[in-house]
Amino acid sequence: MYSYLKTTFLFFILVIFSSCIDKKDNLKPSPSDRPNILFIMSDDHAYQAISAYSDHLIQTPNIDRIGKEGIVFTNASVTNSICAPSRATILTGKHTHINGKVDNLMPFDTTQVTFPQLFQKAGYETAMFGKLHFGNNPKGVDEFMILPGQGNYINPDFITKNGDTTIVGYATDIITDMTLNWLEEKRNPEKPFMLMYLHKAPHRPWWPTPEKFREFYGKELPLPESLFDDYSNRGPAAKRAEMNLLTHMKYSYDTKVWPETIKQMGEVLPEVPDLVQAFNNIVDRMTDEQKALYKPLLDSIGNDFKKRWPSMSDEEKMIWKYQRYMQDYLGCISSVDDNVGRVLDYLDTSKLAENTLVVYTSDQGFYLGEHGWFDKRFIYDESFKTPLLIRWPNKIQAGITNAEMVQNLDFAQTFLEAAQIDVPDDMQGESLMPLLTGKHGDWTRDAVYYHYYEYPAEHQVMRHYGIVTKEFKLAHFYYDVDVWELYDRQNDPQELHNVFEDPKYADVVVQLKGKLEALRSQYGDSDELNQHYIDLHNERMGLKH
Template sequence: MKIMTKQISLTILILMVISCGEKKKNVDAVVHEKPNIIFIMSDDHAYQAISTYSNHLIQTPNIDRIGKEGIVFTNACVSNSICAPSRATILTGKHTHINGKVDNQMPFDTTQVTFPQIFQQAGYQTAMFGKLHFGNNPKGVDDFMILPGQGSYINPDFITKNGDTTRIEGYVTDVITDLTLDWLDKKRDTLKPFMLMYLHKAPHRPWWPRPDKFKEFLGKKFPEPASLFDDYKNRGTAAKTAEMNLLNDMMYNHDSKIRPAVTQRMKNLEPFVREYEGGFHNPYTNRVNEVQKAAYEPILDEINKDFEENWPSMTDEEKMKWKYQRYMQDYLACISSVDDNVGHVLDYLDESKLSDNTMVVYTSDQGFYLGEHGWFDKRFIYDESFKTPLLVRWPNRIKAGITSEEMVQNLDFAQTFLEAAQIEAPEDMQGESLMPLLTSNNGEWTRDAVYYHYYEYPAVHQVKRHYGIVTIDYKLAHFYYDVDEWELYDRKKDSQEMNNVYNDPTYSDIVVELKKKLEELRVQYKDSDELNQKYIDIHHANSIDSPLNKKG
């Protein structure tokens, strides 16, 4: 038996050497016992802007394809709806009050174990391309090119594994995809399974589309949400005081692409909106080359001519509608590019015979308001920001065409990936593996509620601190710090969350039940009022109360 074992080992070694010398296309068909995993995450991609969830705004055939050939989660959500904290939760499998990244300003504790490290230690090759949002040296990643901070849409800079920063000419969504495909095709070790994080900047503010999409979507008109002119009369203080209103808070230069020279010429613009310094020039003027400028300028001419001629005579209602259309045109144009590029990656997997044993996940770091309640941005526990798209394909294990209505969170991703790869997850991770739902063993899934906690206040957009519990039927939230208010929404009867029924006697028993369950979750996840105060004290010590302190 020993001699036979040695002979077999020698044969395998010879075959491996021969395989390494063959052309790439032949090696790509190597099938590993463990799956490859491609984690695709966009930034601020609202589930309403994926045609699998809703087809009234845009068609996304390539993202849809992931769900059609796998599973779509209709109640996926986040635990803290803001960029960097969401990403920290995904990497660590822990709520933000445990991993410490409660807001965009708090540093991330790099001594913590992240799931890419665990994959690397288990023999996977790991890679990351695109937007990480914090830090410049992701642990446990063999190869990476990441955007510094928020990154740029046009001719983006990237931080390399060597610590250098390099600028790559092109449109950021295309560039990130090119880096991803180049690694898949030419740089990875085809004899090992891989964990690849393919992370888009788009469609994060300030929504600069590629020139062809910019032109295409400028000619489109989009349906307005029913709550575009919400007056928040049946809500608490938090909704009334948030600074996310399209008319009053969306910036002319930075967001709507109005040239500073135009707004300066149009004195006393109404309403007055405070701008980011360099809000037009930094993402555009200071980055485009002459060829790109020639493509962008005619489109900007059209936008600016319309604004300068018509804005002064518009009513506030007309201005709100104008800003909404401008917002949707650019936001959705950015998403169209993401969808095209996701298609390129899916096509590569098919052509390279990698599809069957590759888990492909598409999600966003959180949801986003597309004019609902008159808002843009995220942060609230309300559905448009709380919910996030989640579509998963893995032909070897997941049946095609499944829809799950279970309550799942970004907190669950790390443990899901690890179980899929047959790697043991650390005991201190706080999520639950989604594998029972992915493999149609729904009876093993018992979660009936999720926990949410948002911290970044006072800060940009002025969304008050709050925590809460969400079930399929109800949502209970406690707003604190400079208020002490509770809100309750009946999700079945009031899907748009227009009426706070916390003080309605009809729901008194529901309030008692949900508060009890909420406290149980706070104990389970080790959250407390003492931790709330700790993070408030740190916030004050860091002096980050400026309303424009962070473009997150």
């Protein structure tokens, strides 16, 4: 009898122990253990136009709220400052020379695994609404409604799993409506979610709603200090770029002067026919009711332009274009901020906020008249740096800032670690979790790598790669030149003086060149790969080099 009881007891203990081992080996976090992820990204939203960074242009209380309740990164940047490549880097956690999307023309390598796929596989419900900008069937997404290509501000078309559709209204409002509808009506409340809420705004050609148009038209915005930069203290790249407000911004397409008014100015104002047609296409998309709201505003712009034009100097034309540009650009951002507020309010009222990691960022920075420019592409700060604000209640201390060198390359790893999902070994970024949770000693990166490829092409920004630290920026422009530029970020924050040849910086050049080569090796970039992408680009563009 004793032997039987002893055997039974040992068997019972063994079963319990085996069960514990099995549970430990197969332990997965419950939905309540894993945060929801809400990734909010706008298109071409300059950090200078977010009041958490600077309030000299606009107040953005709702976007700021994310930073006030979390963290604001002041040295966040991109690996390649152009729309589709930036998005490919975010989705894959890899530099563009690895995922194939080096520019807006080159195809994305569809064999690459994206982080939404990993979330979906790990039991998250996934959705994407708004602007993806490449591919019509995003991988790893349970539900999506995305704009084709750049999309339209007014009465936009959308690609869905069930076919294309057109929705009457304003893109920023519609994308938010879709997002809220999914959160309220369609998602499975038993599962954590990973939601990508992606705005078209404030991408060119900057069409605000009629209400925001009225609010911002006529406002006089402060001029940037470098508006009339003559590029005299840099290399040929700045002078060659075609994104100067005076020379390259169009009166009709960009500043909203009626094409008929332009024609009345005669041959003095040649406009690009394709862009004139693009302006007309936007107006043609409007309903009669929408046209009635926009027409008085467009008439006012045209009348003001006609009255001023005969006596305007080049300097006055530059300023006029800048003001028109900023009025429309900021009007678009104001709508983004309003709609971000709608989503944040929903998270609060639905009790989702406490377990939701919220990110606000842009696909890159943008020039708001600095150096006389609009657009992006350069390694210079206004293009290279991007806004990044993150909120995660009970994980991130509220109201802090961080100046570490972080990149969009890091987003995928960060989200995966936060969700307790294994990170693939071939991802190239670093998780921001140490910086989010106060473990700064675990963060070791002191420099980031940048590479821009799309040349010769629109805006003619020359190919270049470089390294950026908190103190310095070293860039190598190549293809049809061999030019180096070095900027002292502490003493020359506007990056107006290339000190590469200055003897005082000789040791810095040597040190940074060594670090740059180490980074290129670490990330798998090389001169041979550069030539490969040059050949592909030139073949696609019908160019010889």
